[in-house]
Structures are given as C-alpha cells and as structure tokens.
Amino acid sequence: MEYIVDNGFVVLQNVEDFRPELIFDCGQAFRWIEQADGEWIGVAMGKVLGVRADGDKIYLDCPERDYPDIWYDYFDMGRDYARVRAELSSDDFASLAAEFGKGIRVLRQDPWEALCTFIISQCNNIKRIRGIVERMCELFGDSVTYRGKEYYLFPTPERIAGLSPADMEPMRAGYRAGYLLNAALEVVAGNIKLHELEKLSYDEVMDELMRLKGVGKKVANCVALFGCRKVEAFPVDVWIKRALDRYYGGKGFDVTSFGDEAGIVQQYIFHYIRNGLEG
DNA sequence: GGGCAGGCATCGA
DNA sequence: TCGATGCCTGCC
Numbered sequence: 001m002e003y004i005v006d007n008g009f010v011v012l013q014n015v016e017d018f019r020p021e022l023i024f025d026c027g028q029a030f031r032w033i034e035q036a037d038g039e040w041i042g043v044a045m046g047k048v049l050g051v052r053a054d055g056d057k058i059y060l061d062c063p064e065r066d067y068p069d070i071w072y073d074y075f076d077m078g079r080d081y082a083r084v085r086a087e088l089s090s091d092d093f094a095s096l097a098a099e100f101g102k103g104i105r106v107l108r109q110d111p112w113e114a115l116c117t118f119i120i121s122q123c124n125n126i127k128r129i130r131g132i133v134e135r136m137c138e139l140f141g142d143s144v145t146y147r148g149k150e151y152y153l154f155p156t157p158e159r160i161a162g163l164s165p166a167d168m169e170p171m172r173a174g175y176r177a178g179y180l181l182n183a184a185l186e187v188v189a190g191n192i193k194l195h196e197l198e199k200l201s202y203d204e205v206m207d208e209l210m211r212l213k214g215v216g217k218k219v220a221n222c223v224a225l226f227g228c229r230k231v232e233a234f235p236v237d238v239w240i241k242r243a244l245d246r247y248y249g250g251k252g253f254d255v256t257s258f259g260d261e262a263g264i265v266q267q268y269i270f271h272y273i274r275n276g277l278e279g
Numbered sequence: 280g281g282g283c284a285g286g287c288a289t290c291g292a
Numbered sequence: 293t294c295g296a297t298g299c300c301t302g303c304c
Binding site for chain 1: 284285286287
Binding site: 125131174 | 298299300301302303304
C-alpha cells in the first residue's frame with residue numbers, strides 16, 4: 001500500500017494498471033463523471049472523490065486515512081493486474097482484449113448500491129441507467145459537500161424501504177422500481193444480509209441474490225462481481241454472448257477456462273468488443 | 280415513429 | 293427445460 005501525500009493529495013506512484021477513463025466508463029459503476037480538465041469525480045462508499053491520472057501517478061483528492069480505509073479496497077489495489085493479463089497469454093482473443101484494456105480495474109463497490117444499479121440496468125442503456133441512478137440519489141440520498149459543491153450519496157435501504165410506489169415515480173425507473181422496493185424491504189427485514197455475502201462461496205452468493213425479485217443470472221453475476229468480491233463471477237450479457245459465440249464457438253464454452261478471476265477477463269472482453277473491434 | 284437497450288417473470292408446450 | 297411475451301422509459 002505504497003503512497004505519498006503531496007499537497008493534500010494521496011499520490012499512488014508507479015501504477016501500471018489504472019486508467020480512469022477505462023475504469024469508470026466500462027459499465028461497472030454509474031456515478032463517475034469526467035470533468036472538463038480530465039479529472040474524474042464520483043460519489044461512492046459514502047464519500048465524494050476526485051481522481052486524476054498523470055503518467056504512472058494517480059492523484060486522489062481525499063483525506064489520507066481514506067486511502068487505506070476505503071479507496072485501496074474500492075480500487076482493488078491489492079491485485080496485480082499485470083499478472084492477470086500475463087496469465088491469459090495462451091488465449092489469443094483474451095490476451096488481445098487484455099492488452100487493449102490495460103488500465104481497467106474491477107471496482108469493489110458497496111453491495112447495496114451494486115444490487116440497485118444492476119437491477120436498474122436490465123433492458124436499459126448506460127445513459128438511462130445513469131439518469132435513473134442520479135435521480136434516485138438526488139431524491140432520496142443524503143447530501144454532502146465536497147469542495148463547496150453539493151453531492152448526493154446513494155440512498156440507504158432503510159430510506160428506500162419507507163417509500164411508496166408513487167414516491168418512486170419521479171425516478172422514472174419503470175417496472176424496475178418495484179424490484180428496488182422489494183429488495184430494500186428484504187434487506188431491512190434481514191432476509192438477505194448483503195455485507196455477509198462476500199464470506200460465502202460464489203454459488204451461495206448467486207443463490208441468495210437470485211431469491212430477490214427482478215434478480216436473475218445476469219444481474220446476480222454483476223452484483224457478485226462488483227459488490228461481493230466474487231471475481232470468478234462472469235456476467236454474460238448480449239455483448240459477451242456474441243463474443244463467446246464468435247470466438248469460442250458458443251454454447252459449450254466454459255468460462256472457468258478463464259481461471260478463478262474470470263470476472264476481470266469479462267471486463268477486458270466487454271471493453272474490447274465495444275471499443276476495440278471497429279474497422 | 281418504431282425498434283431497441285448490458286433481463287426477468289410468467290406461461291404454455 | 294425451452295421459447296415466446298409483456299414490462300416502463302427514452303434515445304436513436
């Protein structure tokens with residue numbers, strides 16, 4: 001956990017795998033926004049954070065203690081992504097994708113936020129997902145001030161559980177609003193313990209999550225990967241399915257061939273097929 | 280102005 | 293177990 005503090009910034013040095021535009025714009029998190037000067041500002045884990053990359057240095061605008069307490073884990077800094085990429089060398093397609101996506105990291109997000117955002121994601125495009133999530137936070141989240149500007153935290157399950165369907169209409173989440181309300185009620189009732197899930201096996205996590213209405217295999221895999229630290233989770237959406245069909249002969253493909261960190265490979269492939277294959 | 284977007288639940292074979 | 297269908301909404 002090597003870092004220095006420089007002029008109020010936490011500075012990570014000699015970081016090879018950390019490109020904010022890839023991390024924040026590859027569909028795993030929906031609340032990071034690029035500023036005109038290239039800095040990224042996001043709301044996560046109950047905080048607001050500014051992130052700037054300059055060569056192999058990463059500048060985090062946060063109190064020093066927040067790095068070991070929060071952001072080291074959130075940015076998955078304990079994982080050697082160069083090793084993950086190197087281990088794919090026997091797979092031509094995956095290593096191409098990994099090379100193209102060098103700089104991606106899989107964020108370790110709050111499980112409740114991951115659950116809600118990926119419930120919202122179903123049958124939706126990223127732009128609209130972002131809009132719904134943002135309205136959800138502005139309507140029901142607590143406000144915090146950062147550099148003199150107001151931001152809204154992701155609302156707690158308790159707050160959502162107290163809403164009526166009519167209260168949720170301004171979110172414009174459509175039929176997904178009912179799923180969110182149900183999930184909040186289940187969490188508040190203690191019928192699912194989101195923060196305990198990471199201690200369970202991947203299969204157990206999937207079973208628990210899929211008990212919730214509106215949570216099927218795809219959403220559960222996303223929550224397991226991004227919210228419960230299950231890096232073997234491999235969400236298959238229409239894009240990934242097309243890629244597997246095309247490059248691995250489709251149906252019989254066994255994702256465990258990507259190893260026990262298949263979810264990281266999924267992020268590389270997802271980014272590659274959407275941004276790297278044009279022309 | 281339809282089709283469609285990083286699914287899911289339900290229903291009928 | 294599998295395929296078809298409706299679901300809210302809004303951008304293209």
